[in-house]
Amino acid sequence: MGPQMSPTGIIGPPLKSESERKLQDALKASDEGIFVTRLNDVVAWARKNSLWPMPLGTACCAIELMATAGPRYDIARFGAERLSFSPRQADLMIVAGTITKKMAPALRMIYDQMPEPKWVIAMGACASSGGMFRSYSTVQGIDQIVPVDVYISGCPPRPEALLYGLLLIQEKLQRGGATRKG
């Protein structure tokens, strides 16, 4: 392919990949221009490769989360170097474990203390849907309390499954750009 003309008249280098083609299509649809869209992509790339998780671990899934943070399934390879326990310094909340109705207001408070942009992973059966515990004391899925971006199935999910969920969040981030969808 030769050099491409974009709608704004800039002659760019030859299109190399699928993402470049998508960029050109997006430019035809929007009138933002190449610079701002590229900036969005760069900021999204920087954000996705440095997600600092806040591990809200309540039960057994927290053990698998600790294993994922260990040397064998290193979560730091994906940028999640610092698992902060302070929500004010985190951008990804990993809810790992059963959330009871007693814990629910605390969960909401911690979610509210996180600064935007923030994402939530519901790790395991209990956090995603109440899991095995269909009881009067367990919240049947944390999406009743906080908006969830990725649900990971498992009881507990393997560390590799958690890393797969993290990769899904990274993809979601890259598609959505620098700001969260809502």
Next chain:
Amino acid sequence: MAIVVDRRIGFLDRLYLPGILRGMWVTLKHLFRRKVTLRYPEQRWKFPEGFRGVPALVKDQEGRTKCVACYLCQFVCPPKAITIEAGEMSNVVEKYPEKFDINMLRCIYCGLCEEVCPEQAIFLSKDYEVAGSTRTELIFDKERLLAIGGMREDPIMKWAHK
């Protein structure tokens, strides 16, 4: 009786340099050791024989779905993740599952469904990467479960002799 020993430390020791260098040497040795990290998407762990992954339905070598909708797995499932609706067939195998859903967000991967099935129709595969963005995306229906399970050779074929 306590004995007081007058230890004079040298100039270098007072700068803490030997201590710092010894610590750095310990860290440097790890750079040249074999790493224990399993680099996830590229490298996978070889799972042992009994590993319990995603439940899946199987077909026999004639292409028939082995499940006969007896509801045993739905009954034994601890979190009640399985939902079955039976349909009627007009041959010797009278029932088949018209609807067979497993809610993967409820499944605890215990393997009781595999253990209790009288037709050996449901097995736990070695898949473990199950994640999605919505709850409905993670309810596996019959087609998806059959696709994961594939075909399993049945040496007995008991319905052929009924």
